[in-house]
Amino acid sequence: MDRTTDPDPDPAPTASRRARVAGVYDYYLGGDLNDDVDREFALRMMASVPEAPEVARLNRAFLARAVRHCARAGIRRYLDIGSAIPRVGTVHEIARAVVPDARVVYVDIEQEAVAHGRALLDGTPGVAMIEGDLRRPDDLLARPEVRRLLDPGEPVALLLLGVLHYVSDADGPGALVTRYREAVAPGSILVVSHGTDDGAPQPVRSMVDITEEGQTTAYMRTRAEVTAFFAGFNLLDPGVVFLPRWRPEPGDEPGSPRAAVMAYGGVGHRAT
Ligand SMILES: C[S@@+](CC[C@H](N)C(=O)[O-])C[C@H]1O[C@@H](n2cnc3c(N)ncnc32)[C@H](O)[C@@H]1O
Numbered sequence: 001m002d003r004t005t006d007p008d009p010d011p012a013p014t015a016s017r018r019a020r021v022a023g024v025y026d027y028y029l030g031g032d033l034n035d036d037v038d039r040e041f042a043l044r045m046m047a048s049v050p051e052a053p054e055v056a057r058l059n060r061a062f063l064a065r066a067v068r069h070c071a072r073a074g075i076r077r078y079l080d081i082g083s084a085i086p087r088v089g090t091v092h093e094i095a096r097a098v099v100p101d102a103r104v105v106y107v108d109i110e111q112e113a114v115a116h117g118r119a120l121l122d123g124t125p126g127v128a129m130i131e132g133d134l135r136r137p138d139d140l141l142a143r144p145e146v147r148r149l150l151d152p153g154e155p156v157a158l159l160l161l162g163v164l165h166y167v168s169d170a171d172g173p174g175a176l177v178t179r180y181r182e183a184v185a186p187g188s189i190l191v192v193s194h195g196t197d198d199g200a201p202q203p204v205r206s207m208v209d210i211t212e213e214g215q216t217t218a219y220m221r222t223r224a225e226v227t228a229f230f231a232g233f234n235l236l237d238p239g240v241v242f243l244p245r246w247r248p249e250p251g252d253e254p255g256s257p258r259a260a261v262m263a264y265g266g267v268g269h270r271a272t
Pocket residue numbers: 021022025059060063081082083084085107108109110113132133134135160161162163166193
């Protein structure tokens with residue numbers, strides 16, 4: 001089954017259901033908001049590609065640097081689509097260290113992730129978590145939480161980290177990003193991270209194969225394809241690069257040789 005064509009892919013939790021992307025990701029990051037199916041899948045992945053948790057950590061470190069960049073640029077609103085469970089090193093915590101009144105809407109397609117996220121965020125002012133599908137921008141942009149966040153005069157950070165590689169070419173990921181760009185004010189910032197097999201084809205191919213056995217399809221893209229998502233944005237230096245190479249900070253994990261080249265990251269500002 002290609003779950004990217006199924007907007008409600010969460011059957012009752014039986015041993016035969018697919019692992020949830022957010023649950024597996026939580027396991028990689030050392031969390032406990034995952035179940036047996038997620039853990040079994042994560043362990044199967046790690047037996048074949050031991051770097052999987054490291055890639056998740058490198059992605060979170062990139063997210064932290066990129067969100068700090070947004071906050072230092074004065075961004076007070078964040079739309080994080082495909083957020084998974086906002087648990088450790090969350091966008092609102094990182095942004096609020098710089099901009100104390102930063103507001104965040106977290107969006108994920110997985111009901112379970114949204115339920116966990118809401119429980120964790122309960123009572124946190126200025127932060128919401130909703131269930132939604134990146135591939136349905138008009139529905140998502142019409143949601144009251146998102147409408148309240150998006151003000152025509154106020155730039156936002158549009159965070160699409162580790163999610164566009166679940167969108168097939170048939171679903172037009174470039175056109176989707178364009179639709180979101182049109183909905184945000186000039187000065188808004190796009191942050192993207194995305195899996196690639198440019199750097200380490202063999203382990204990434206294994207990752208994709210195991211992901212497919214787990215009933216989720218992932219679409220790796222080249223540097224040029226990821227760069228194309230920034231059409232209409234001014235891509236900041238150093239451009240679209242392997243995650244640890246995007247403005248590394250002292251103390252950041254450099255990443256092992258294979259993990260360091262399994263995903264790209266980039267940040268762009270919408271000029272007009
Ligand atoms: C690998 S996690 C990335 C989490 C977080 N953005 C990060 O980079 O740390 C990908 C998340 O995207 C979610 N996702 C996948 N397809 C989606 C879609 N079409 N719309 C919204 N969320 C989606 C998954 O449920 C999962 O929680």
